[in-house]
Amino acid sequence: MTRITSLTTRDIRARTSRFLDGSDAAHADPDYSAAYAILHTDHVDGLEGQGFTFTIGRGNELCCAAIEAMAHHVVGRDLADITGDMAGFWRSVTSDSQLRWLGPEKGVIHLAVAALVNAVWDLWAKQQGVPVWKLVCDLTPEQFVGCIDFRYLSDALSRDEALDLLRAAAPGKAARTAQLHTDGYPAYITSAGWLGYPETKVRELCRELYADGWRSFKTKVGISVADDRRRCEIMREELGDDVQLMVDANQVWDVPQAIEWMRQLDGFNLRWIEEPTSPDDILGHAEIRRALAPHGIRVATGEHVANRVVFKQMLQAGSIDYLQADACRVGGLNEVLAILLLAAKFDIPVCPHAGGLGLCEYVQHISAIDYIAVSASLDDRTTEYASHLHEHFVDPAIVRDGRYLLPGAPGYSANLHTASVAALTFPTGSEWR
Numbered sequence: 001m002t003r004i005t006s007l008t009t010r011d012i013r014a015r016t017s018r019f020l021d022g023s024d025a026a027h028a029d030p031d032y033s034a035a036y037a038i039l040h041t042d043h044v045d046g047l048e049g050q051g052f053t054f055t056i057g058r059g060n061e062l063c064c065a066a067i068e069a070m071a072h073h074v075v076g077r078d079l080a081d082i083t084g085d086m087a088g089f090w091r092s093v094t095s096d097s098q099l100r101w102l103g104p105e106k107g108v109i110h111l112a113v114a115a116l117v118n119a120v121w122d123l124w125a126k127q128q129g130v131p132v133w134k135l136v137c138d139l140t141p142e143q144f145v146g147c148i149d150f151r152y153l154s155d156a157l158s159r160d161e162a163l164d165l166l167r168a169a170a171p172g173k174a175a176r177t178a179q180l181h182t183d184g185y186p187a188y189i190t191s192a193g194w195l196g197y198p199e200t201k202v203r204e205l206c207r208e209l210y211a212d213g214w215r216s217f218k219t220k221v222g223i224s225v226a227d228d229r230r231r232c233e234i235m236r237e238e239l240g241d242d243v244q245l246m247v248d249a250n251q252v253w254d255v256p257q258a259i260e261w262m263r264q265l266d267g268f269n270l271r272w273i274e275e276p277t278s279p280d281d282i283l284g285h286a287e288i289r290r291a292l293a294p295h296g297i298r299v300a301t302g303e304h305v306a307n308r309v310v311f312k313q314m315l316q317a318g319s320i321d322y323l324q325a326d327a328c329r330v331g332g333l334n335e336v337l338a339i340l341l342l343a344a345k346f347d348i349p350v351c352p353h354a355g356g357l358g359l360c361e362y363v364q365h366i367s368a369i370d371y372i373a374v375s376a377s378l379d380d381r382t383t384e385y386a387s388h389l390h391e392h393f394v395d396p397a398i399v400r401d402g403r404y405l406l407p408g409a410p411g412y413s414a415n416l417h418t419a420s421v422a423a424l425t426f427p428t429g430s431e432w433r
């Protein structure tokens, strides 16, 4: 028996704004941050569950406060009671009769749910001695759907349909696992294309990353058409025509503006435009998708989509070609599993959002789960990768030749080095003094 005895939080922030790492059209100076939930237990060897949600600096303390406000949902509980009814646990946290007024299922309170829920999965996987992806992939279809709250989904995906999808994917699980062990999971890289980088730096990074085996790249756009054309030219000059190239506007456009702007970037063989407009604009995304289809430019979004209900409607409305779920934006792994099943039902590839502080560490598990247990497909799927801040993690994501290697350590890859915690704690750590 493992009892959760207390919950603490940590406000972790990296001063990435110094180098404009992570800069885009909407977020000029991000300080990549994480609000951590740490579940302490009565285990003799000090077993802890660690989970986080991602922010970009100011307001990270609000997420810590929201996590602390949910402590009563876990403290004093036996882990087996929680994991024995994961859907019920998730419903209890997201439907707290008072806290739900702050959302429901969106904003700071839902970011906090992600941290708490991810910490529970980390604790469960560490207790079982396996990485989270393996814990999930070894669940039976019945146990898998037992982690999902199907409320608000059943008009698009019923529990029985989810079971059928998982049963259909079951036969090849061992072979796909072996394949990922050998080949890794295909990824793309964002690190050459931050909007604040000068041309010389973009060129240098393109050359370095190409030499390292990367064949799929993304750049930020959205300040000026002329600058965006120039940046696409530079990247095509450095990378050639065979490399995948995507662009990301981080929500800065109106719908007609997005269509007009992207028509002016025709000719660069762009795979997708990411976040062309408000993440809440389901029908606007559908209109952009219809308008850009004749140009061969497809639409991707998801890092700011708050929950499975919005994703459901995007899939029903035909709004997206690629679904970019975020491990910390929606309510932790339980909701991510629901979204993977929805995407499989609608046959839309999931290319999870990453980068950030620790998001790559999370999405490597999510993409492995998607391939092994849910979609059983790698077709047109690439998972985001950004190359900074991994040095702070005890079990960092590892990429080779543009592919994520399967993580092997028990848990959800969230633990930070002790020295990193000391340095990055806001506002007392050495990073901030």
Ligand SMILES: [Mg+2]
Pocket: 248, 250, 274, 275, 303
């Ligand atoms: Mg993005």
